[in-house]
Amino acid sequence: MENRQGAVSSSCSSSGADLLSRIALNDNKAGMEGLDRDKINKIILETSKGSRFYENELKKEQQVNQRIEKMMEQKARITKEMMKQAQAEVDKLTCELERSRELGRVIVHVDMDAFYAAVEMRDCPELKDKPMAVGSMSMLSTSNYHARRFGVRAAMPGFIAKKLCPNLVIVPTNFDKYRAVSAQVREIFSEYDPHFMPMSLDEAYLDLTEHMEQRKHWPETMRTYYICDAKTEKDELSPVLFEDSPSSSPSLSGADRKAEVFGTSAEEAVREMRFRIQQKTSLTASAGIAPNMMLAKVCSDKNKPNGQYRIPPERQAVMEFIKDLPVRKVSGVGKVTEKMLAALGIVNCDQLGQQMALLSLLFSGTSWHNFLHISLGLGSTCMERDSERKSMSTERTFGEMSDAEEQYSLCRDLCHDLAQDLQREGLKGKTVTLKLKNVKFEVKSRAFTVQYAVCTEEEIFAAAKDLLKVEIDSVSPQPLKLRLMGVRVSGFISAEDKKPLQRSIMGFLQKGGSDSDLSTTNTQSDTTSAKSLSTTNSGKDATSYINKPGVLKPSFKISTQVLQCLICPVCNKEMKDVNLTAFNSHIDECLKGSAMDNEPTGSDAVEEQEDLNSKPPASSSESKTLKSSSHDPSCNEEKPSTSISVPVEETDDGSDFKTPFFSHRTKINGKRTVIHKKKIPLSEPSSKASQTANSLDAVSKGLLLTCPVCSQPQSTDDLALFNRHVDMCLNQEVLLEFRESHPPVDHSDLALKGVRGSSPLPPSKKIKVLSTKHTIDKFFKGNTRQNI
């Protein structure tokens, strides 16, 4: 009730001031104190205004405002009773957390100062006195402190930076160089903590607890470092971040050849580390020392550049530090969360703690738990052993692309790159997600989960191309006008599943039911799983796979029932005593026939489609609501569709993402829902797939087989691979079947044949990529400890 005005201000004044929170200068981070914010913001705004980027930001801003509005409504519904209960829960958790508070570890966060810019300045002294930034006219990675005085920042487009600072020098990125320097720095890190955790090229967490223990007993000689002769020109030394930056060591500024003895405290150890970094690279670093990672991170920012800060390991000191700390400074609290909290009158961590009961009622469990941790000054106290990654992706931005063939080609390239990355880490995942951003900066993603985990270009592309096709078709005959495409694989099968599972299937099939023989070779999965096992160090019993549901069991069931006869995956007919060639040609005929008949094969599929078409037309322009019209209660509010199909009208220019609404409504409705309900039709055809594949196994080990679905010859050296291939083909066939009733004939043909085979797709072409390499502090993949 007392915060009513927060709701009002956030919902009403959306156009002007609110927008600033997205577009305007973000002076949260270091080096931006005391500059003319208003003037800078005005320039940024004027330069951005009217651009498609800006328009999209505006839209996103409105969405955040709506979200806040909803939150405030919910807040208004909270009763005293609820608060009381919430408070009790919060208190209880607080107690537990407090009890388990750990202050004994010495966690350090080290952060190189303006890293890329500093490297460039070091290597090109002419730049030292000039405002400069690393990146391109389209996007800057980082800027030096001169430039920051003008409001030039990382993640700002170069052309806007130029407006702010016409004399700005923009240097292209040179990642190899940064990597090399980073490696040097990491060498030093590893001497203090061999298990240090790199977060990017220029940043890492260290746990100095062990080091401190040993250091206590070290003689001075082990804590003495000499200033290196070659670099003792002070001017050369620190690449002028700030002339008056707090110097790390008074004795440094004196004569050459001076030795510096560092003490045994944590501060001294970190000072020593920073000193050595500077000696070795001529670059400065800042550091934070605290009892946990969250605090260390904040601390490293406090005395940037070329400084450090320590929170002593006492509860009192921690709470004192936390008290006035703006929540935005905490890693994980971004501009949206900041704004939402601000709407509740929460700006610093003290206020955060005060409002925990309320927050527990307004935010998800994980969110408010996180808030509680922050407000208590708690954070992770151990370098988590490589928490396993959950997804891997690759994406690219490019100049406007409307040509479908080009898009498929790019998609394949992405799949190629992703496959390489996946295989490098020995990962295989079951869900393939396609991400698209159109020229209006609208982002959408589409996912498809296949039956077997995939990791090769072909497998990934097989899924991705269909996702892409659906999107292309959905706006046809207009082209998709894209500026970004990405492919992601997630749903990784766990390391302990990977190898045994596949072996067991093979063992079963090849030995006619006995899965005891696991020695069957399975080239690909063997190598990959070996890798992942070694990295994840999972000590699980290899036999536990037997009970894994959902993957193994169906295969067993099916294989037992069909080993004696072949079942056509298209017409479902059982065929006894036929040879393989005959069987294949039968399938070919069936496929042709079904394409001409325009008759989906699975009976489920037919019902599904009718069912869908009988649904009332969707009412909202949001594709999201197309599929959820009847179930989502929140949808009702938007539902007075009769009058508010607002944004749709402007799609006449062929804009990509929302067009389907009128022109292809039924089709889209059908398609979308089909994809969603896929689990139903899929379960059946995928059984068919297994049947086919398994039967083929039984008859034809070691042959070159024609995939009954895509007609591509497939090696059967690795039967598991062949099985997966057929399954995937079938899965996609199911997905595509539903388009047969509408699209141009050649499309359905392509769908049935599979793009690989006779598709009109050109081989991969090189595409003009606007901006990949120079992104903001992009760090190389697999950037883990082992990597140093």
Added chain:
DNA sequence: ATGTGTTAATGCC
């Protein structure tokens, strides 16, 4: 209730 798949949103550097 719980789990799984899909998509949008968020945040990091």
Added chain:
DNA sequence: TAATGGCATTAACACAT
């Protein structure tokens, strides 16, 4: 001249069991 990144995770929802 025109021009605003790449990556991962989580929140939120729908749906199935």
